Amino acid sequence: MAKKKKIGFDILIYDSSKALKESDRTLLEKSMEARGNAYAPYSNFQVGAALELENGEIVIGNNQENASYPSGLCAERVAVFYAGAKFPNVAIKTLAISVQSKNSEVLEPAAPCGNCRQSLFEYEHRQKSPIRILMMGAQGKVVECPSIAAILPLGFDNSYL
Numbered sequence: 001m002a003k004k005k006k007i008g009f010d011i012l013i014y015d016s017s018k019a020l021k022e023s024d025r026t027l028l029e030k031s032m033e034a035r036g037n038a039y040a041p042y043s044n045f046q047v048g049a050a051l052e053l054e055n056g057e058i059v060i061g062n063n064q065e066n067a068s069y070p071s072g073l074c075a076e077r078v079a080v081f082y083a084g085a086k087f088p089n090v091a092i093k094t095l096a097i098s099v100q101s102k103n104s105e106v107l108e109p110a111a112p113c114g115n116c117r118q119s120l121f122e123y124e125h126r127q128k129s130p131i132r133i134l135m136m137g138a139q140g141k142v143v144e145c146p147s148i149a150a151i152l153p154l155g156f157d158n159s160y161l
């Protein structure tokens with residue numbers, strides 16, 4: 001007889017970034033600034049990420065594409081690797097992500113891709129505290145998730161190694 005167990009989490013949905021507390025609004029604005037500088041000539045899909053660290057620093061990233069497509073990197077990994085390189089022992093509190101496309105109006109917030117979730121999970125697991133995620137489309141509603149682990153259920157970490 002198998003035991004059934006539900007895994008899931010609650011998200012918060014804000015009508016607009018105006019409903020956020022000031023530090024979150026600032027972080028989201030930094031991600032919007034970063035997405036404008038994304039190098040995305042192939043997809044025309046620009047992603048900005050901004051991390052708020054425990055020491056008050058904000059680290060940004062944006063997607064960097066390449067003529068050899070798989071050689072490019074997503075905004076979230078550019079940001080988290082930059083944070084790991086510059087502030088190796090400082091915990092990450094919040095990740096803000098915003099997206100826009102030059103081809104169409106994206107109003108639905110975009111969650112990090114699977115590869116980014118795994119990369120981000122490494123840092124969350126290492127620091128032993130959750131990284132909150134704020135996501136927004138080109139404008140409009142904002143979705144908040146409580147942690148990386150929540151969006152990567154049954155995630156793989158170094159406890160298996």
Ligand code: THU
Pocket residue numbers: 040043045046047062063064065072073074075076111112113116
């Ligand atoms: N992209 C990101 O930067 N983050 C994601 O989580 C999803 C996708 C980028 C990769 C590529 O440059 C473009 O968006 C289209 O996939």
